[in-house]
Amino acid sequence: MELESMYQEVILDHYRHPHHKGLREPFDAQVHHVNPVCGDEVTLRVALKGAGGEPAVADVSYDALGCSISQASVSVLTDVLIGRPVSEAMEIASAFTELMHSRGRAEPDEDVLGDAVAFTGVARYPARVKCALLGWMAWKDATARALAGQDREQG
Amino acid sequence: MELESMYQEVILDHYRHPHHKGLREPFDAQVHHVNPVCGDEVTLRVALKGAGGEPAVADVSYDALGCSISQASVSVLTDVLIGRPVSEAMEIASAFTELMHSRGRAEPDEDVLGDAVAFTGVARYPARVKCALLGWMAWKDATARALAGQDREQG
Amino acid sequence: MSLDVAAVRADFPVLARRARGGHPLVYLDSGATAQKPLAVLDAERDFYLRHNAAAHRGAHLLSEEATDAYEGARARVAAFIGADPGEIVFTRNATEAANLIAYSVGNAATSGPSGGRPAGPAAERLAVGPGDEILVTELEHHANLVPWQQLCLRAGARLRWFPVTAEGRVDLSGIGALVTERTKVVAVTGQSNVTGAMPPVAAIAAAAHAAGALAVVDGAQLVPHHSVSVRETGADLLFFSSHKMLGPTGIGVLWGRREVLEALPPFITGGSVIEVVRMEGSTFLPPPQRFEAGVPAAAQAVGLAAACDYLDAVGLDAIAEHERALTERALEALTAIPGVRVLGPLTTERRGGAVSFTVDGVHPHDVGQVLDELGIAVRTGHHCAWPLHRALGVQASTRASFYLYNTAEEVDALADGIRTAQKFFGAG
Amino acid sequence: MSLDVAAVRADFPVLARRARGGHPLVYLDSGATAQKPLAVLDAERDFYLRHNAAAHRGAHLLSEEATDAYEGARARVAAFIGADPGEIVFTRNATEAANLIAYSVGNAATSGPSGGRPAGPAAERLAVGPGDEILVTELEHHANLVPWQQLCLRAGARLRWFPVTAEGRVDLSGIGALVTERTKVVAVTGQSNVTGAMPPVAAIAAAAHAAGALAVVDGAQLVPHHSVSVRETGADLLFFSSHKMLGPTGIGVLWGRREVLEALPPFITGGSVIEVVRMEGSTFLPPPQRFEAGVPAAAQAVGLAAACDYLDAVGLDAIAEHERALTERALEALTAIPGVRVLGPLTTERRGGAVSFTVDGVHPHDVGQVLDELGIAVRTGHHCAWPLHRALGVQASTRASFYLYNTAEEVDALADGIRTAQKFFGAG
Ligand SMILES: Cc1ncc(COP(=O)(O)O)c(C=O)c1O
Numbered sequence A, B: 001m002e003l004e005s006m007y008q009e010v011i012l013d014h015y016r017h018p019h020h021k022g023l024r025e026p027f028d029a030q031v032h033h034v035n036p037v038c039g040d041e042v043t044l045r046v047a048l049k050g051a052g053g054e055p056a057v058a059d060v061s062y063d064a065l066g067c068s069i070s071q072a073s074v075s076v077l078t079d080v081l082i083g084r085p086v087s088e089a090m091e092i093a094s095a096f097t098e099l100m101h102s103r104g105r106a107e108p109d110e111d112v113l114g115d116a117v118a119f120t121g122v123a124r125y126p127a128r129v130k131c132a133l134l135g136w137m138a139w140k141d142a143t144a145r146a147l148a149g150q151d152r153e154q155g
Numbered sequence C, D: 001m002s003l004d005v006a007a008v009r010a011d012f013p014v015l016a017r018r019a020r021g022g023h024p025l026v027y028l029d030s031g032a033t034a035q036k037p038l039a040v041l042d043a044e045r046d047f048y049l050r051h052n053a054a055a056h057r058g059a060h061l062l063s064e065e066a067t068d069a070y071e072g073a074r075a076r077v078a079a080f081i082g083a084d085p086g087e088i089v090f091t092r093n094a095t096e097a098a099n100l101i102a103y104s105v106g107n108a109a110t111s112g113p114s115g116g117r118p119a120g121p122a123a124e125r126l127a128v129g130p131g132d133e134i135l136v137t138e139l140e141h142h143a144n145l146v147p148w149q150q151l152c153l154r155a156g157a158r159l160r161w162f163p164v165t166a167e168g169r170v171d172l173s174g175i176g177a178l179v180t181e182r183t184k185v186v187a188v189t190g191q192s193n194v195t196g197a198m199p200p201v202a203a204i205a206a207a208a209h210a211a212g213a214l215a216v217v218d219g220a221q222l223v224p225h226h227s228v229s230v231r232e233t234g235a236d237l238l239f240f241s242s243h244k245m246l247g248p249t250g251i252g253v254l255w256g257r258r259e260v261l262e263a264l265p266p267f268i269t270g271g272s273v274i275e276v277v278r279m280e281g282s283t284f285l286p287p288p289q290r291f292e293a294g295v296p297a298a299a300q301a302v303g304l305a306a307a308c309d310y311l312d313a314v315g316l317d318a319i320a321e322h323e324r325a326l327t328e329r330a331l332e333a334l335t336a337i338p339g340v341r342v343l344g345p346l347t348t349e350r351r352g353g354a355v356s357f358t359v360d361g362v363h364p365h366d367v368g369q370v371l372d373e374l375g376i377a378v379r380t381g382h383h384c385a386w387p388l389h390r391a392l393g394v395q396a397s398t399r400a401s402f403y404l405y406n407t408a409e410e411v412d413a414l415a416d417g418i419r420t421a422q423k424f425f426g427a428g
């Protein structure tokens, strides 16, 4: 079966034992994203810290309902992004998005993506790409809002 | 050419020299019918007379814009229907309608239809059936209105 | 009456293809769209190769032939559901047909059926405006729900609905309070695409009529699978899609009782629907022309007519019985698997062949993925019936749906596949 | 660049058939609908035979393939007109696309683009209500006229129009008075289906934009015959039909600038267009999904993409030049016949290949009948442009329209046929 190449052990581990799960204080922005096909949803919070002028990802916390791919993906995200400067995190998110749209033909860079390379096999299943990206899209959205300070107006 | 079988001499004669053309007084009902495909139109008036209880077609007058088939058909109509008891005229109109929907496969009854049998060939051309029926539909409509006395309310 | 599945399958070349991992394709997604027999593809191609022209838009030989083919298809579809040809409107799909009705009753406030200003009690009875109510059910496919929500937004009307029972059927207990003199339209599915439930449409239609409301039936899952005589449904309007009944994509059908269609103002306008056009305003033709704007989808109509021929040749009753047997087998097999919950009725009584289920501990997407890897095509998600899923307390489900070409072995493969998924994810 | 007509014709089997009286078919009615090359029919059939499934409605192999085919078709059509794939909405036909726009700007009064209540200056700029004006031309096909009339009826807005010149072109002399701050939409044809006139759409669009109005172009006769880059037209929205450009019936295209599509609320709603659905209300996806409700016409999209491939392989510029030469020949031949009046411009400058004419003393229906008897297929009537005919002082006309597969000999046959008709009816 090809299943193992899609559901890498890393993915199943994160699915069964998600990291950084739960919504935490403090946070600078919170978003709620939905996959319109299946109703999978994620509520995601971002807290930033200004380290020497360069903002960095202080915390990412979340609550999510969904399939193994969407759950594992957001869990991996927190491992990979927390602690990074925002600019670097954005680059990783872009690399991940690109990887997911590669149809499985891209050579992922493990130095950049860390555990997220495990999702390379998912990219061969276009219908699942949205699952893998759900949390990442939410993170990008929340971070953009946090940076724009929009959260303050929206409460 | 097959044209001659469609455009019978009778049809071309009526087209070039239409009978009973022009709008006349008195009349009991007037209608205006249009062929939505080509804009052909006919304004048609019916005058009835009550001959011993049985109403009859006293006059049919009209003004028409259209192709040879629609023009000739309304001209033939006046020849065939004027003077008949309404019930008989309605039967003739039904027979003509049926003939036109026969796809040219019907055996028309010349005793009933008179010159209108000349349109048998037209029935093989579905797109022209509407042309041939334009005046007849108008006549049926006008006669129904005349019978219902609707004209009085509508002026 | 019985059905020779092997003979049927031979008419559907796609069923012989291999799916993922070289597995034979097990197509259990006919509820989304059906496969097409060669006869349908041949009919469509033959039309293009020999008679293609704009139907109703010319007086030359080809356009006569195209018009005959198109109108012949209308008559064929009418016969298929026991209607008159003049009561059949070709639409883009079932969804467009639902929107046609919703927009038309909204338009009735400003437009008469033939154009101009609305007038008379018929127009008033139809027109939907502020204070009026539209009644649907919580089981509806989005196609028979969202257009009504949007109508209510535009018209200032109110949407109400019958709730769903735990068994996935329409709960009619509140019908007395729900159908009132404010109700303008009662729109209900003939067969749920999720639970398979077949609501008593005739009774619902009767209640609608008693209140002076229009009865609309979503026949998208009904017409492909049962012998339907539209008059027996009691409906005023009923719609369905070609692509779910072996026909081409790109065409759907709206049936309406003649008097109802005659009273409805146009929806989509342009060429072919008009009587007279002036810059200042236009008047409209009687139905069905009034509702078919633009060059029609003649080739698709011809393909749909061929699908009707095919279905009638196999026999709708034989098909329904075949599906019933498959559904029964599936219900038995699935309920026997620990951790599997079927979302609809557990018997085949007043129930069609959509079998949706959840698997404890395995998300529907993951169930579907394992099945796909085994060559088994099912649908995962909310199947365009999100409120129904919410009402049943689940976020999403996996759905197997059956048609005339499916076999008992395929049902067994489904059950085996579910067990494989459970094992893979360490559940069950 | 030149075009090998014989090679092209070999790809269209229908052109080899015999018409009435055993005459070879001379198909001069491509303005109504075009014939289809085998490549288009093969592409559609291949889709059904190998990849048929509901696009965007499943996670299994077939539905992935169907989605890829459908989205690939969208990208192909986008490339054909120099647009981004996200700006392409598949509709039922050009007519439905025009209605989509007309209904959507009407809906903008009560609905925001993603659902909910409308808000913000973008919504206000779009929404059409009482006191607003829609501007069209007297040349329009009913598809780009009647939907606007109906919008005005619903919204209490006012329809205004550019008149037509004696030559059959748009008379722009009054543009200063016609385009005002009340103008919400300016909708104009890219090429008249009757006179062939090609209005200066970029200039009209610029005037519309200066007044803050939307510029809509009916590309139904433009896109099939010229290399079109939508951005150069200046339009905000432009639509056309597949069946007039060698593609299948049952599908059309609406192109819109991204910001414009994003600001427009949904028209037809149901499955596939939604983000979240609750019984209480729904929210909608971004374009193009927002505008494509229901299972899409995937097979037809694939066929249309194949038609784009075919047209690009022959070359749009070569096709335009070929048609220009045929049109020139036709204009010369027809104007040389006493009693024949051509209804459009008499040169090929800013003029496409629709040649409509009247024959003194012979009604268009009778001209068409004689031509049909000679195997020549033309269109007779008002060609869904009744106001234009009225403005030109004629009740109806006969129209010959050309495409890549027509020949100079066919043009000559047309002229001979007209003379035969004159002789038969003793005219001219
Ligand atoms: C200029 C023009 N606009 C719009 C249309 C409508 O196209 P359709 O009938 O395919 O919707 C046509 C053709 O009928 C046309 O020629």
Ligand SMILES: Cc1ncc(COP(=O)(O)O)c(C=O)c1O
Pocket (backbone or CB within 6 Å): C031, C032, C093, C094, C095, C096, C141, C143, C144, C189, C191, C192, C193, C218, C220, C221, C241, C243, C384, D271, D293, D294, D295
């Ligand atoms: C019950 C039901 N209604 C309506 C529809 C809509 O059909 P379509 O998408 O062909 O318009 C579907 C299928 O998608 C359905 O299952």
